[in-house]
Amino acid sequence: MAKVIGFELNSQDPEKAAEFYSNVFGWEIEEPNWGYWxxxxxxxxxxxxNAGISKGPHDYPHGIRIQIEVKSIEESISLAKENGAMVVRDKMEFDDFYLAYLVDPVGLGYGLIQRKG
Structure with a gap:
């Protein structure tokens, strides 16, 4: 079973969002890396x-996306597409994981993460 491992807050003013969530909820916000706090x-x-805050891209300028960890990102993307999802950003590679963004059939955005190793 895939599990939710995080969420991402997208904002056109991520510095202000980071300050808000830190002040209101006491969340610890780290220094940004690649525009991601x-x-x-x-x-x-x-x-x-845990989470992250970033400047929302053109395909998701503001809102919240959950991040779901899966065993096989390719298999999960394929199954999601078969069930009506749309791929917004195909599989991307980072140091320790792969990431893709999709939108489900009712318009909710989410991320898929597959850890390396």
Whole structure:
């Protein structure tokens, strides 16, 4: 079973969003990397789901997307497409994982993550 491992807040003013969520909820916002601010929403004791804040791209300028960890990103993309999803950004490679963005049949955006190794 795939599990939600995080979420992403997209904003056209990510610095302001980072300040807001830090001030209101006490979230720890790290320095940005590639325009992405990693967010810690808790610690190991409370099993928090962590996040990130970024400047929303043209295909998702603002909103929240969950990140779902899967065993095979290619298989998950294929199955999603068979069930009416649209691929917004195909599989991208990062140091430790692969990432793709899709939109489900009712218009909700989400990310798929497959860890390497």
């Amino acid at each position: 990693p967010v810690k929403t808790g610690n190991d004791q409370n099993q928090a789901v």
